[in-house]
Amino acid sequence: MTGDPAVAACTVMTPDDFRTQGKALIDWVADYLETIEQRRVTSTVQPGEVRAQLPEHPPAAPEPFADVLADMDRVIAPGLTHWQHPSFFAFFPGNSSYASILGELASAGLGVQGMSWVTSPACTEVETLMMDWMIELLGLPERFHSRSSSGGGVIHGSASEATLTSILAARWRATGGAINRLGDTTKLVAYATSQAHSSIEKGLRIAGIGTDQLRIVPHDEQFAMRPDAFAELVAADVAAGLTPFWVCCSRGTTSSLAFDPTPEIAPIAHEHGMWVHVDAAMSGIAALVPELRWVNDGLDHADSYCTNPHKWMGVVFDCDLFYTADRTALLGALSILPEYLRSQAAETGAAIDYRDWQIPLGRRFRALKLWFTIRTGGAIEAQEMIRRHVDATRVLAELVAADDRFEALAPHPLNLLCLALRTGDEATDALIERANATGRVLFTRTVLDGRSALRFSIGGRTTEERHVRDGWALLQQLV
Amino acid sequence: MTGDPAVAACTVMTPDDFRTQGKALIDWVADYLETIEQRRVTSTVQPGEVRAQLPEHPPAAPEPFADVLADMDRVIAPGLTHWQHPSFFAFFPGNSSYASILGELASAGLGVQGMSWVTSPACTEVETLMMDWMIELLGLPERFHSRSSSGGGVIHGSASEATLTSILAARWRATGGAINRLGDTTKLVAYATSQAHSSIEKGLRIAGIGTDQLRIVPHDEQFAMRPDAFAELVAADVAAGLTPFWVCCSRGTTSSLAFDPTPEIAPIAHEHGMWVHVDAAMSGIAALVPELRWVNDGLDHADSYCTNPHKWMGVVFDCDLFYTADRTALLGALSILPEYLRSQAAETGAAIDYRDWQIPLGRRFRALKLWFTIRTGGAIEAQEMIRRHVDATRVLAELVAADDRFEALAPHPLNLLCLALRTGDEATDALIERANATGRVLFTRTVLDGRSALRFSIGGRTTEERHVRDGWALLQQLV
Numbered sequence: 001m002t003g004d005p006a007v008a009a010c011t012v013m014t015p016d017d018f019r020t021q022g023k024a025l026i027d028w029v030a031d032y033l034e035t036i037e038q039r040r041v042t043s044t045v046q047p048g049e050v051r052a053q054l055p056e057h058p059p060a061a062p063e064p065f066a067d068v069l070a071d072m073d074r075v076i077a078p079g080l081t082h083w084q085h086p087s088f089f090a091f092f093p094g095n096s097s098y099a100s101i102l103g104e105l106a107s108a109g110l111g112v113q114g115m116s117w118v119t120s121p122a123c124t125e126v127e128t129l130m131m132d133w134m135i136e137l138l139g140l141p142e143r144f145h146s147r148s149s150s151g152g153g154v155i156h157g158s159a160s161e162a163t164l165t166s167i168l169a170a171r172w173r174a175t176g177g178a179i180n181r182l183g184d185t186t187k188l189v190a191y192a193t194s195q196a197h198s199s200i201e202k203g204l205r206i207a208g209i210g211t212d213q214l215r216i217v218p219h220d221e222q223f224a225m226r227p228d229a230f231a232e233l234v235a236a237d238v239a240a241g242l243t244p245f246w247v248c249c250s251r252g253t254t255s256s257l258a259f260d261p262t263p264e265i266a267p268i269a270h271e272h273g274m275w276v277h278v279d280a281a282m283s284g285i286a287a288l289v290p291e292l293r294w295v296n297d298g299l300d301h302a303d304s305y306c307t308n309p310h311k312w313m314g315v316v317f318d319c320d321l322f323y324t325a326d327r328t329a330l331l332g333a334l335s336i337l338p339e340y341l342r343s344q345a346a347e348t349g350a351a352i353d354y355r356d357w358q359i360p361l362g363r364r365f366r367a368l369k370l371w372f373t374i375r376t377g378g379a380i381e382a383q384e385m386i387r388r389h390v391d392a393t394r395v396l397a398e399l400v401a402a403d404d405r406f407e408a409l410a411p412h413p414l415n416l417l418c419l420a421l422r423t424g425d426e427a428t429d430a431l432i433e434r435a436n437a438t439g440r441v442l443f444t445r446t447v448l449d450g451r452s453a454l455r456f457s458i459g460g461r462t463t464e465e466r467h468v469r470d471g472w473a474l475l476q477q478l479v
Numbered sequence: 480m481t482g483d484p485a486v487a488a489c490t491v492m493t494p495d496d497f498r499t500q501g502k503a504l505i506d507w508v509a510d511y512l513e514t515i516e517q518r519r520v521t522s523t524v525q526p527g528e529v530r531a532q533l534p535e536h537p538p539a540a541p542e543p544f545a546d547v548l549a550d551m552d553r554v555i556a557p558g559l560t561h562w563q564h565p566s567f568f569a570f571f572p573g574n575s576s577y578a579s580i581l582g583e584l585a586s587a588g589l590g591v592q593g594m595s596w597v598t599s600p601a602c603t604e605v606e607t608l609m610m611d612w613m614i615e616l617l618g619l620p621e622r623f624h625s626r627s628s629s630g631g632g633v634i635h636g637s638a639s640e641a642t643l644t645s646i647l648a649a650r651w652r653a654t655g656g657a658i659n660r661l662g663d664t665t666k667l668v669a670y671a672t673s674q675a676h677s678s679i680e681k682g683l684r685i686a687g688i689g690t691d692q693l694r695i696v697p698h699d700e701q702f703a704m705r706p707d708a709f710a711e712l713v714a715a716d717v718a719a720g721l722t723p724f725w726v727c728c729s730r731g732t733t734s735s736l737a738f739d740p741t742p743e744i745a746p747i748a749h750e751h752g753m754w755v756h757v758d759a760a761m762s763g764i765a766a767l768v769p770e771l772r773w774v775n776d777g778l779d780h781a782d783s784y785c786t787n788p789h790k791w792m793g794v795v796f797d798c799d800l801f802y803t804a805d806r807t808a809l810l811g812a813l814s815i816l817p818e819y820l821r822s823q824a825a826e827t828g829a830a831i832d833y834r835d836w837q838i839p840l841g842r843r844f845r846a847l848k849l850w851f852t853i854r855t856g857g858a859i860e861a862q863e864m865i866r867r868h869v870d871a872t873r874v875l876a877e878l879v880a881a882d883d884r885f886e887a888l889a890p891h892p893l894n895l896l897c898l899a900l901r902t903g904d905e906a907t908d909a910l911i912e913r914a915n916a917t918g919r920v921l922f923t924r925t926v927l928d929g930r931s932a933l934r935f936s937i938g939g940r941t942t943e944e945r946h947v948r949d950g951w952a953l954l955q956q957l958v
Contacts, residue, residue: 012856018577019509025581026501029588030494043600047829050604058612062856065578072585076847079601083591091598094841096590098497099544102504106551108583108795109508111575112562119570121522122558125529133537157636160839168685183689185662198815199840205812206647206838208687210662310841316587317843333684336677350526359685359838360639361678362573362789364796368555369587377491377541 012062021065028069029101032077033084037462040439041085043078050079081442086462089471090442092254092282093459096316099376103369104316114363117351124352127155127367130374134321137379138287138307141300144323146352151325154357155366157318159281160199161359162306165322165330167207167246169304170275172333173326174245180332185209189237190246191230193219193260195253197279213242222411223258223448225249231268238272246275249302251295252283255446255455256410256418259283262298270301275329278302281320282459283414285312288383292390295414303329312389312415313382314461315373319366322357331356389415389458392468396456399472405479409448418446418453421479425452434478441471491541500544507548508580511556512563516941519918520564522557529558560921565942568950569921571733571761572938575795578855582848583795593842596830603831606634606846609853613800616858617766617786620779623802625831630804633836634845636797638760639678640838641785644801644809646686646725648783649754651812652805653724659811664688668716669725670709672698672739674732676758692721701890702737702927704728710747717751725754728781730774731762734925734934735889735897738762741777749780754808757781760799761938762893764791767862771869774893782808791868791894792861793940794852798845801836810835868894868937871947875935878951884958888927897925897932900958904931913957920950 013021053075083094114123128146131153135145146152156162167190171179174188185208192200194216204214215237218229234244247269249260266276278284278299284307286292299305304324309315324330335356355361373379393415400406400419409418421427432445432454444455454475458468492500532554562573593602607625610632614624625631635641646669650658653667664687671679673695683693694716697708713723726748728739745755757763757778763786765771778784783803788794803809814835834840852858872894879885879898888897900906911924911933923934933954937947 012860013577015509015513015577018581019505022505022509022577022581022584023502025584025588026498026505029584030498030501032588034494045600047596047600048604050601051608054605054608056608056611058616058853058858062859063854065581065851065855068851068854076589076601076605079599079604080589080591081597081599083599084589091592094590094592096587098492098494098501101584101587101590102497102501102544104587105501105504105508105580105584108575108580109504109511110555110559110563111573111580111795112559113570113573113796117526118560120558120560120562121524121526122529122555125527125558126533126555129530129533129535132535137537158839158841160841164685164838171687179687179689180684181689181691183664183667183684183687183692185664185687188662202813202815202840205659205662205815206643207685208650208658208662208664210658210660212660213662316590317592317841334681336681336684359643360637361681362637362639362796372544372547374537375542375547376544379537380541381491 013065017065024069028072036082036085039082039085041087041442042081042436042439044439045079050075084461086460086464086467087441087471088460089457090444092311092457094310094317095312095314095459095461097314097373097378097381097461099372099378100314100316100369103372106372107365107368110365112365114365115355115361116353120365123365123367124354126371127354128352130367130370131155131321131323133374138284138296139293140296140323143300143325144305149325150327151323152327153321153323154354156320156322156358158320159197159279159306159308160203162320162322163199163248163277163279164203164206164359165334166275166277166304167203167209168333169324169326169329170246171207173275173329174243177332183208187243188245189213189215189242191215191217191233191244192248193217193225193250195219195223195255195258196248196250197254197281200248219258223253223256225260225265227261227264227268230265234268234272244272244274246277249276249278249298251278251280252414256448257283257412257414257416258410262301266298266301275303276301278305280305280307282308282311285309285382286386286414288313288379289386292386309370312386312459314378315369319370334358385461389463392465393417393458395465396458396468396472403476409451409453415458417456418448419456420451420453428452428454431475431478435475438474441474492544496544503548507551515561515564518561518564520566520921521560521915521918524558529554563940565939565946566920566950567939568936569923571790571936573789573796574791574793574938574940576793576852576857576860576940578851578857579793579795579848582851585851586844586847589844591844593844594834594840595832599844602844602846603833605850606833607831609846609849610634610800610802612853617763617775618772619775619784619802622779622804623784628804629806630802631806632800632802633833635799635801635837637799638676638758638785638787639682641799641801642678642727642756642758643682643685643838644813645754645756645783646682646688647812648803648805648808649725650686652754652808653722653752656811662687666722667724668692668694668721670694670696670712670723671727672696672704672729674698674702674734674737675727675729676733676760679727698737702732702735704739704744706740706743706747709744713747713751723751723753725756728755728757728777730757730759731893735927736762736891736893736895737889741780745777745780754782755780757784759784759786761787761790764788764861765865765893767792767858768865771865788849791865791938793857793864794848798849813837864940868942871944872896872937874944875937875947875951882955888930888932894937896935897927898935899930899932907931907933910954910957914954917953920953
């Protein structure tokens with residue numbers, strides 16, 4: 001980079017530029033979201049094509065923001081997979097409400113750090129309040145309430161971090177805190193089904209619990225953990241002198257939205273002093289709707305729990321709610337207090353320092369986007385949306401049942417239907433590829449007990465029944 | 480929460496509301512930043528006071544966004560520590576350029592996921608390009624280049640995550656990958672000085688390396704690691720049958736900006752097959768200025784490196800650059816590939832899947848804020864800012880030297896001066912408290928070899944020499 005700073009200083013973005021260009025960008029975002037349905041869901045770029053359209057070296061002099069915005073149209077938008085597209089049926093939804101986008105803008109504009117209460121009191125206190133509001137909105141147990149229990153809640157970036165944090169708290173408790181000094185994890189054993197999210201294996205690995213110490217608990221024909229099989233594995237490990245320390249009950253697995261029976265798993269786990277983590281990253285939010293509160297059945301027995309407003313509630317990523325009933329174990333695992341981070345407020349116990357509730361030290365004011373969303377009606381909007389998606393999934397299931405060529409491979413109580421062609425895996429895989437190649441939809445593939453499945457995940461903020469019907473019609477046409 | 484969805488649906492935020500309210504928020508942010516100097520740096524709230532000003536329960540019906548914005552003025556802003564205030568001399572800077580705020584808005588507006596190349600190609604490719612641009616702007620070694628080396632770079636949320644990732648890659652390499660199956664870390668030993676950041680101890684703990692396996696390497700009178708002491712510790716551990724696996728060279732420690740001598744440490748470490756991580760979270764960015772490139776001396780020997788544009792370059796948090804020279808170890812440690820995440824692009828090696836370069840799975844389009852900042856002149860602006868801060872620190876050091884009551888406790892080659900009163904720790908501690916109580920400045924305290932120190936950290940985007948002089952005059956007056 002070259003360029004004379006004296007000249008450059010006149011041309012970098014001024015406060016007035018920010019006002020003008022910020023408003024232009026607000027319109028750009030609104031235009032993008034309002035016209036997104038006219039786009040292909042996926043990009044047609046090949047690896048390297050986006051980069052090839054941009055300069056290989058940084059600019060020598062400041063460029064007008066209008067040029068950047070033009071490149072958003074020319075290079076960026078055509079190079080995206082459009083997660084906000086109503087015909088995005090892949091993975092899980094990653095919705096962003098208008099209000100939450102503004103919450104993210106406000107957070108960036110303030111530019112404060114919430115690592116400790118003292119580094120920005122409002123950042124911490126609004127977050128605690130939001131975690132407690134969500135307990136009410138989701139009907140979660142009081143044992144997670146920040147004020148009235150020995151537990152509490154915190155916003156993490158993702159369910160992966162929630163899983164890892166829960167493993168670390170469990171590891172601390174299982175070793176009586178000794179793990180902080182002596183890194184011996186060789187006796188610890190964890191449990192989950194093959195259907196649990198990849199972040200569980202990854203979290204265990206990070207924590208020094210290798211895959212040899214992860215027991216894959218057999219699942220039933222609905223892809224849910226079998227309590228009898230779990231009990232047998234635990235008993236065998238105990239007999240072998242090992243220490244079962246952590247089990248993950250997935251409430252809505254990634255592949256098929258299977259629900260592990262927490263009410264039956266938890267008592268077995270607690271008999272052996274294990275930590276019960278409930279991963280409801282996508283499905284837990286469905287509890288916003290009273291008739292769907294069953295998604296969180298058994299939480300009264302959970303040591304920790306997570307669900308993501310950034311999936312099905314419309315709060316733009318990243319916003320994962322992590323709750324624990326055992327604040328002591330969490331802090332035991334993650335608290336570190338060097339001189340430069342001490343504060344009176346924290347030492348008297350009057351304030352929460354969220355840096356001790358998470359992996360990293362630094363943290364953004366993420367609670368704002370949840371606060372903005374809830375206050376402007378986003379929770380009510382999400383209720384309506386969730387009902388709409390569950391209804392559309394029911395309609396889809398009926399359509400599928402009426403077509404002999406297809407079958408559903410798993411239960412579909414919420415917003416995900418796993419489909420396959422009866423003619424076999426190759427045909428199913430080919431259908432997914434053909435459908436995605438049209439650019440009109442996006443599906444992801446999974447494998448359920450050895451069979452290829454097309455995941456039809458219905459969760460977009462603007463996804464309506466007609467999009468689901470169109471997606472289905474496309475599949476029928478492409479078989 | 481109650482409320483009739485049919486009624487509510489009419490009142491939640493519409494696209495037109497978003498345009499109107501978004502522009503109001505842009506102005507709110509601009510006003511906040513333009514008038515920030517009129518505020519106290521810190522809030523006067525006591526623990527619980529922010530929450531007490533907000534409803535204890537979520538609203539039953541949507542509220543107008545104007546009410547939310549009013550609460551930003553009434554409750555939020557008065558409850559903050561203002562990190563963007565020019566007299567914020569605490570911790571390290573956490574600057575946000577106007578362009579980077581817009582980058583965060585654009586990222587939220589697009590709402591895409593960058594976990595894999597295929598989940599949004601532009602998200603990955605712009606990030607890779609930005610990592611390579613930063614190599615050029617900072618003069619980093621080619622061994623970190625994503626295209627021309629066996630290493631590469633990725634944006635993490637924070638240096639804490641970079642440190643942890645580096646530990647995990649080192650742990651994988653030291654165990655020949657066995658750690659992924661067998662979680663035995665009991666032979667591994669890590670090294671850092673007492674001056675290294677708290678995230679090092681925390682990262683080791685998370686990885687199952689307890690503090691008994693962390694050697695605190697003695698430092699010299701400048702608070703930098705002593706290579707002779709390091710060599711002795713390593714030799715003793717090897718003799719004891721242990722495996723030295725990771726050393727952290729801090730380039731700019733948190734307490735005093737001490738610089739561990741990477742050029743002398745690295746050869747000793749490599750003789751024993753160790754991983755050398757260089758943590759230059761704050762100071763590394765100074766290399767934007769050619770005459771300050773010494774901050775990264777020795778990087779040719781580093782296995783990994785991190786520095787944070789969100790500290791001293793003005794890219795709003797979170798934006799940590801993590802580079803490694805050994806992509807294989809990184810991927811070995813962090814790659815997990817379930818069926819629902821497979822893609823052709825990744826399996827042919829044509830594309831990068833950044834989920835395998837980081838702790839969590841999900842990831843925002845963080846590269847946009849770096850791209851926006853660099854293109855609109857932010858790197859040039861940061862050069863000017865860094866020079867201004869280094870000059871102001873030199874002026875401050877002269878003023879301090881001329882006042883017999885004070886002394887500097889550590890070298891101050893960049894933008895941090897650690898001061899103490901000659902009359903002792905109590906006097907220094909009291910001075911920090913009195914100064915901070917005025918609300919006109921904010922300093923943090925540290926302890927350097929047992930002595931209390933006032934950290935005068937000069938790094939705000941709008942901090943000029945006059946703010947530093949005012950801060951110093953205040954200290955002189957309050958002694």
